[in-house]
Amino acid sequence: MSISNSVAQKASHGKSRYPNIVIYLADDLGYNDSGPYGNRVVRTPHLDSLASGALKFTNAFANTPTCTPSRATIMTGLMPSRNGSHANNVNGYPVSEVRPGVSTLPALLRQAGYRVALAGKRHIGPLKAFPFEWIPLSEVREPGHENTPGLFTDLSTDAVDKWLAQQESGQPFCLVVADHSPHVIWPQRPVYPLADIDIPPNAIATDAYRQMRSRYYTDVTKMDNNLGRVLGSLEKYGLAGETLFIFTSDQGAQFPFAKWNLYDAGVRVPLLIKWPGRVAAGTTDALVAHIDLLPTVLTLAGAKVPAGLDGIDYVKVLLGKKQAHRQEVFLTHSQDGLMNITPMRGIRTQRYKFIENLSPQYAYHTHIDGARDHDGGASYWISWEQLAEKNDTAAALIKRYHHRPQAELYDVVKDPYELDNLAGKKEYGDILLQLKKKLSSFRAQQKDTITGPILDIRPNWKSEAASKK
Structure with missing residues (x-):
């Protein structure tokens, strides 16, 4: 089916046969740091609930462990050396932005008739290569830090709720919710007792480390609360049943031997995918990567998948037709x-x-x-x-x-x-x-x-x- 015919079919039926798509992207969330992935300290009730009806991937990987390059792999289906965004925050050098002519998720889904929006953190560039509808006031300052310099940015779920309330029946949408949590700066008043904090074997259990890890877990729970409000909005507006919901993280947490490293703590990420009536709940150990997300989403949206991507769609894994996907991830x-x-x-x-x-x-x-x-x-x-x-x-x-x-x-x-x-x-x-x-x-x-x-x-x-x- 051509792209134009696909758009026409969506419009003529009143209700699209293709799903709405929500990609919820946590920022610096480690694989082991939530309830669905076995953490017994941090409280993530909304992730737990999502996982109960989702396909949980236990071998999903970011291809690169820093914010901007990782988001570029998700949005292009290309490895950093090919999309151009292979370093983070190197001012004066064109190494953090995708190259001219690289196709991106918002552009490709818009061509397929989707309304495509982004809420929260951007960290992609150049912005003209990512023709998102930017949701107003979805990126705000942390309460109490409105005039504090530094990384005190936050996601407004109220802005997300307002945008979802405006969606029209028969018009499929893709919404990327890019949370700022649990990226530093972590909440300065942690809610987890220091005595309860788990210590990985590549860390030292000083009081200062326990304090920082408690702050991190507090921010993970904050992210989970944001996720719960977005899921609640989908339910409130009758959108949940026809929405493909994808939850993942750009890379691991900001701890030694994690973010900025190729150890699993830096590149192994949570991945939960829920599509009511289409994707069966359960667990898969199929090896998948962030570069695979773009072709997977495009295929499920009935959109054209560009030739020559590094990513390979894992639709058959989602639909239970295959158990394995990749032999290796680079x-x-x-x-x-x-x-x-x-x-x-x-x-x-x-x-x-x-x-x-x-x-x-x-x-x-x-x-x-x-x-x-x-x-x-x-x-x-x-x-x-x-x-x-x-x-x-x-x-x-x-x-x-x-x-x-x-x-x-x-x-x-x-x-x-x-x-x-x-x-x-x-x-x-x-x-x-x-x-x-x-x-x-x-x-x-x-x-x-x-x-x-x-x-x-x-x-x-x-x-x-x-x-x-």
């Missing part, structure tokens, strides 16, 4: 501003993860350890550094954070936190070589020639790494 991280300049590439299968650090001569830094004016980790990082002066375990963790070997290989089934690097073990040599060849071949196909920082203004970090190895 991962990439180039740079985030001038704080994080250590690029890395990776490949993830059901069993193994291979990471190639392209500039191991540089010490690794992020806003967590490097930004003392940034309320996103400095408090507990300072406590870790102080502890490392007298505690060997803390010292080893700090060293591992800053100094990455060129090759990392992990058995993610036996070692989900990726603590035991197998790259130097002889019995894993064949697996390492196989994954390394696949990654090299993929990079060549992508014309990904990056071997170091896009912009290197931290020469002391190079000497620091060399001196401490």
Whole structure:
């Protein structure tokens, strides 16, 4: 069916045979940090309810672990090297925006007759390449921080409710709700007792860390409340039954070895998809990636899927016609501003993860350890550094954070936190070589020639790494 005929059929029937689409995008939400994915501390009742009627993916991955590049993969179905947005916040360099001529989700769905809108956080560019209807007043300042500089932005679900109330029968829509939570700055008055906070094995249980993790969980619950209000609006206006609802996150949380990293804590994401009467509730371990979301949505919307995408639709997985999807997911991280300049590439299968650090001569830094004016980790990082002066375990963790070997290989089934690097073990040599060849071949196909920082203004970090190895 041609696009024009598809639009005509929608209009003539009064009620579209294609679904409304809502994509709810949490910001920096880790895979393990909600009720549906096994977290026993944080309260997420609305996600729990959504999951009870949805297909839950346990092997969904962001292709890149920073905000703007990750959102670009979702919106284009292309890996960062091909869509152009492969680094985050590198001012003065055209590396955070998609290239001219790249097709995007709002443009493609509008051509198919959809009304397409975005509420909340943007972090995509250039804006002319993303012809969303921007929902007015959906991005606001945090209550109490209206005049405070910094990352105190918030989602207004009232604006989302108002927009949904205006939808007309027979006009399909796609709404992207881009929440600001649980991105830092996290609420400064946490609701979770510090004694209840769980400590992952790649962290140190100082009081400052427990406090920050409690603040993060408080923000996760805030995001869950926002989600509940959006789901409530769909029910209130009689839209829920004919809506394909997709919940996911752009990448993992802002903790060490998570965001800005290719470890699972940085790239493994929650993915819940609900379509009443069409997608059966349950769980799948099919391996899928953010680049697969665009062709999946377009196919379900009856829209034209551009040729040559990196993404592959997983419609048959959704409809229960297939159990598996991908054999591997490719991962990439180039740079985030001038704080994080250590690029890395990776490949993830059901069993193994291979990471190639392209500039191991540089010490690794992020806003967590490097930004003392940034309320996103400095408090507990300072406590870790102080502890490392007298505690060997803390010292080893700090060293591992800053100094990455060129090759990392992990058995993610036996070692989900990726603590035991197998790259130097002889019995894993064949697996390492196989994954390394696949990654090299993929990079060549992508014309990904990056071997170091896009912009290197931290020469002391190079000497620091060399001196401490």
